[in-house]
Amino acid sequence: MLCAQRLLRKVVVGTFLLGLMVGAYGSRPVVFLTKGQLGEARKRIRQYDWAKRSYEPIKTSATRWLNERLDFPEGPTGWYHDYFCPEHGVRLRYDEKKPHEHYCPAGKHYVRGEKFDAYWRAVTLGRLVDAARDMATVYAIESDRRFAEAAGKTLVSFAEYYDKYVRGRKPRLPARLMWQTLDEATYIIRAVAAYELIYDSGVLSEADRREIEEKWLRPTGEFIKKQTRVIHNIHCWQNSAVLCIGLVLRDKSLVDFAIENPRSGFRRQIAEGVLDDGLWYECSFGYHFYTLSALENTIIPALNNGIDISRELAKVKKMFIAPILCADGQFELPSPNDGRGGVLTWHRSAYEVAYFLFPGEKRFGRLLRKVYGSSSEGMQQRPPLAWGRDTLFYGVEKLPEKSLAPERASVNLPNSGLAILRSWLADDCTYAAMDYGPPGGGHGHPDKLNVIFSGLGQMFSPDLGSAGYGLKVHRAWYRQSLSHNAVVVDRSSQKPCTGKFVDFRGTGDVKWVSATADQAYPGVRWQRTVFLSDEGYVVIADSLRSEKEHLFDWVYHGLGEMDLAGNKMRPMSREDFGTRAGYDVPKELRVGNSGKEVIGTWKLDDGRRVFVRIPRAEGRNEVISATAPGNPSLVEMPMVVWRKRGKAADFWVVIEPVKGKSRISRAVVSDGKLTIEHTDGARNSYSVQGGKPRFSGNS
Ligand SMILES: [Zn+2]
Numbered sequence: 213m214l215c216a217q218r219l220l221r222k223v224v225v226g227t228f229l230l231g232l233m234v235g236a237y238g239s240r241p242v243v244f245l246t247k248g249q250l251g252e253a254r255k256r257i258r259q260y261d262w263a264k265r266s267y268e269p270i271k272t273s274a275t276r277w278l279n280e281r282l283d284f285p286e287g288p289t290g291w292y293h294d295y296f297c298p299e300h301g302v303r304l305r306y307d308e309k310k311p312h313e314h315y316c317p318a319g320k321h322y323v324r325g326e327k328f329d330a331y332w333r334a335v336t337l338g339r340l341v342d343a344a345r346d347m348a349t350v351y352a353i354e355s356d357r358r359f360a361e362a363a364g365k366t367l368v369s370f371a372e373y374y375d376k377y378v379r380g381r382k383p384r385l386p387a388r389l390m391w392q393t394l395d396e397a398t399y400i401i402r403a404v405a406a407y408e409l410i411y412d413s414g415v416l417s418e419a420d421r422r423e424i425e426e427k428w429l430r431p432t433g434e435f436i437k438k439q440t441r442v443i444h445n446i447h448c449w450q451n452s453a454v455l456c457i458g459l460v461l462r463d464k465s466l467v468d469f470a471i472e473n474p475r476s477g478f479r480r481q482i483a484e485g486v487l488d489d490g491l492w493y494e495c496s497f498g499y500h501f502y503t504l505s506a507l508e509n510t511i512i513p514a515l516n517n518g519i520d521i522s523r524e525l526a527k528v529k530k531m532f533i534a535p536i537l538c539a540d541g542q543f544e545l546p547s548p549n550d551g552r553g554g555v556l557t558w559h560r561s562a563y564e565v566a567y568f569l570f571p572g573e574k575r576f577g578r579l580l581r582k583v584y585g586s587s588s589e590g591m592q593q594r595p596p597l598a599w600g601r602d603t604l605f606y607g608v609e610k611l612p613e614k615s616l617a618p619e620r621a622s623v624n625l626p627n628s629g630l631a632i633l634r635s636w637l638a639d640d641c642t643y644a645a646m647d648y649g650p651p652g653g654g655h656g657h658p659d660k661l662n663v664i665f666s667g668l669g670q671m672f673s674p675d676l677g678s679a680g681y682g683l684k685v686h687r688a689w690y691r692q693s694l695s696h697n698a699v700v701v702d703r704s705s706q707k708p709c710t711g712k713f714v715d716f717r718g719t720g721d722v723k724w725v726s727a728t729a730d731q732a733y734p735g736v737r738w739q740r741t742v743f744l745s746d747e748g749y750v751v752i753a754d755s756l757r758s759e760k761e762h763l764f765d766w767v768y769h770g771l772g773e774m775d776l777a778g779n780k781m782r783p784m785s786r787e788d789f790g791t792r793a794g795y796d797v798p799k800e801l802r803v804g805n806s807g808k809e810v811i812g813t814w815k816l817d818d819g820r821r822v823f824v825r826i827p828r829a830e831g832r833n834e835v836i837s838a839t840a841p842g843n844p845s846l847v848e849m850p851m852v853v854w855r856k857r858g859k860a861a862d863f864w865v866v867i868e869p870v871k872g873k874s875r876i877s878r879a880v881v882s883d884g885k886l887t888i889e890h891t892d893g894a895r896n897s898y899s900v901q902g903g904k905p906r907f908s909g910n911s
């Protein structure tokens with residue numbers, strides 16, 4: 213097996229390879245696959261069912277495209293985030309035979325319009341390049357010249373199409389095929405993966421190669437290079453594209469730009485973009501994995517070409533570990549900011565690469581074992597071709613017997629500002645994650661000190677992340693503070709800011725995290741403390757102080773059906789609730805004055821319930837209930853808002869997920885202290901004194 217360690221050893225003997233790339237692996241340039249890796253893949257296909265299964269879809273696709281053709285589309289390309297149903301908010305379904313009709317599976321209807329057609333054309337171009345790569349791969353495995361010829365024809369046609377399309381454009385429009393440079397990078401990486409495999413097949417004449425290289429790859433590489441200048445996930449993709457083109461053209465200046473460029477090269481992206489606790493700085497697991505898949509397309513070609521990236525790899529390893537530390541009891545990831553974290557096991561192709569690069573880190577192998585199970589059928593699910601890589605080529609053959617267990621400890625990631633409290637009662641993990649980190653750049657949400665909750669086998673109060681960026685609800689709701697479990701001041705969303713860490717206790721009967729976000733609303737000092745009791749409930753304490761009068765809204769959203777007991781509710785007008793910064797979105801507004809203790813019950817199935825206790829409070833208080841969009845936006849999530857007015861506000865709320873009966877009989881606030889009486893007679897007190905969390909109990 214040609215593993216990453218052997219590739220790393222090559223670094224020692226091959227550090228000067230870059231200057232001598234010609235001839236290093238025979239006559240063809242190497243980007244994603246060495247001759248050795250191809251030889252190994254042939255053996256695996258004969259030996260292992262999972263490898264055969266992984267190869268089959270490539271072969272099926274290649275055989276199809278050998279006999280069928282897909283025309284190059286006429287017209288400009290569009291944007292992924294526009295390809296959602298404007299009515300139902302779900303992704304539209306592409307049909308290669310229907311350039312002007314786009315199917316919405318939620319409403320079972322077709323959507324029409326130029327922006328949908330434009331994205332259809334982008335998908336079609338992507339399918340053409342994938343067809344070429346599949347055919348080139350089958351040629352490389354089976355040496356069947358027909359596949360190389362068909363792949364070569366597609367690549368030459370692509371070069372002509374690019375030349376015509378880009379030259380034929382009106383002046384001053386960017387010189388690219390795709391709607392955005394990101395898409396230009398991701399499709400050209402797959403094109404290079406195809407080209408390297410048929411380079412020395414003999415099906416391409418000198419003139420063909422010149423056409424492909426000089427009329428298509430080089431201008432694309434030069435264009436992407438010009439567009440690459442900041443630390444960002446998109447620019448990681450762009451570096452990968454420039455590197456792949458540089459390697460296949462044997463152009464040292466492109467290779468150096470992608471790796472070494474001090475402003476935005478690969479080394480800089482890792483040094484600056486990856487926080488020391490392993491999270492990508494945009495602090496979104498969706499973008500974290502998206503960045504990782506970009507980086508893989510730099511790492512593998514770099515290792516294949518003897519470029520020493522050992523320093524960067526140490527940090528990349530942390531990038532694969534961080535999500536394991538952050539997932540809940542069902543391996544679901546939080547979704548701060550844009551994108552969605554999803555479930556850890558969905559990211560199996562990332563962990564295939566992780567285990568290939570770091571075979572000594574058993575957690576990566578155990579995660580794969582968790583995905584595939586111990587049966588041989590499970591192993592056959594190993595993922596097929598994705599981007600420029602594949603389980604077939606890079607998957608580690610032997611996985612550990614043991615599968616990964618969910619993380620049991622509470623963790624605090626100080627650089628990304630994510631603190632995760634966990635308490636285990638038998639097999640159930642009560643989990644609360646608070647985000648006090650950096651604002652997250654262009655994909656950030658005004659969600660400082662947002663807390664999300666999981667327990668009873670479900671993330672019952674998730675962060676919504678985002679859906680299509682082209683949807684109205686994206687800005688109107690997902691990007692407003694009100695859609696988060698946070699405090700909203702004066703019915704406006706927070707200013708982007710970084711919270712400040714105060715305290716963390718990750719062990720003991722009661723765990724906690726505390727942080728401030730004084731810049732979220734200038735002039736308002738805000739500290740939030742989250743306590744997690746081993747009894748499986750959470751206490752949230754908020755303290756807000758200002759010199760001026762404000763309106764403070766404490767907000768909680770949960771899945772399930774909601775019932776509010778304890779006070780009389782009456783309809784509330786939109787004007788009284790709020791009309792902007794997300795306040796125009798929630799429906800079924802009802803309000804009640806909070807005199808007594810108010811208990812909200814969110815009912816999940818199987819008798820599981822989440823109690824949200826708002827203790828009796830002095831002064832003018834209102835409790836508001838409403839329903840608001842979840843994600844997808846068709847899912848309605850009941851929400852509760854606890855509203856106070858004044859120069860200061862303190863909020864104490866208890867959140868308790870239970871199957872069966874509540875373990876709490878009363879929650880009382882007095883003298884800045886919350887006392888919880890348990891049904892078994894125990895009493896626990898929570899407070900924050902001089903900014904420091906405190907706990908005392910007689911249980
Ligand atoms: Zn629809």
Ligand SMILES: [Zn+2]
Pocket residue numbers: 547548549550657659675676677690696
């Ligand atoms: Zn958010």
